[in-house]
Amino acid sequence: xxxxxxxxxxxxxxxxxxxxxxxxxxxxxxxxxxxxxxxxxxxxxxxxxxxxxxxxxxxxxxxxxxxxxxxxxxxxxxxxxxxxxxxxxxxxxxxxxxxxxxxxxxxxxxxxx
Amino acid sequence: xxxxxxxxxxxxxxxxxxxxxxxxxxxxxxxxxxxxxxxxxxxxxxxxxxxxxxxxxxxxxxxxxxxxxxxxxxxxxxxxxxxxxxxxxxxxxxxxxxxxxxxxxxxxxxxxxx
Numbered sequence: 316x317x318x319x320x321x322x323x324x325x326x327x328x329x330x331x332x333x334x335x336x337x338x339x340x341x342x343x344x345x346x347x348x349x350x351x352x353x354x355x356x357x358x359x360x361x362x363x364x365x366x367x368x369x370x371x372x373x374x375x376x377x378x379x380x381x382x383x384x385x386x387x388x389x390x391x392x393x394x395x396x397x398x399x400x401x402x403x404x405x406x407x408x409x410x411x412x413x414x415x416x417x418x419x420x421x422x423x424x425x426x427x428x
Numbered sequence: 429x430x431x432x433x434x435x436x437x438x439x440x441x442x443x444x445x446x447x448x449x450x451x452x453x454x455x456x457x458x459x460x461x462x463x464x465x466x467x468x469x470x471x472x473x474x475x476x477x478x479x480x481x482x483x484x485x486x487x488x489x490x491x492x493x494x495x496x497x498x499x500x501x502x503x504x505x506x507x508x509x510x511x512x513x514x515x516x517x518x519x520x521x522x523x524x525x526x527x528x529x530x531x532x533x534x535x536x537x538x539x540x541x542x
Contacts, residue, residue, distance in 0.1 A: 358535040359521075
C-alpha cells in the first residue's frame, strides 16, 4: 500500500522568502510522485512530476522538487515566494503511470506581504 | 474540449434524493478517475475507468455510489439516497494511457446535501 505524509497543514511565508513544503511517501515499488496546486474554487493543477528520470525536477511557476530515495522524500521548494503562490499544495504518489493517485493531506500556503 | 469539464459546478440537494454528476474528459484520454475532496477526509480516490471498464472501484464508499462511462468518453457518477456526509467536492480527472503522463483535473462539482 502507498501513503503520503505532508508535514504541516498550514505554512506561512513572507513574500520573497523561501517556500519549503515537505512530503514523505511510502511505496512498495519505485514510485511516480507529483505535486499539484489548488487555487480557491479550482481543480488541481500539476506543478511537477517525478517519473524515475532526473531526481531534481523543475516545474511551473519557479517550483522544483528533489526525489531522495534514501529519505523517501519529495519536498517542494521555491526560492522566493510571490503573493500568487497562496494556495493549497498536494503531494501524490502512484505506483505506475495511469494508476490512481494517493494524496497527502495538503498544505495550505499563506504569503504575507 | 481543451480541458476536463464537469457539470454542474454546484449542486444543492435534499437528503434522500439521487444526484448525477457528469464528467467530460479531454478528448482521446482513455483513463478517467473520480476523486472526492472533503474537509475531514482530504482527497480520496473513488473509481478508475480504462475505456468503458472500471478495473478499480475500490474507493466507492457504499453501494449508494455508482459510476458509468459510455463511448469511452463521458462519465456519470450517481449517488442514490444522498446523505449529509456525501457533501464534498467531486473531482474528475483524465489521462492518456501513455507512460509518464499525468492526470488532468476538472474544476469539480461542489455537492451540498441539506
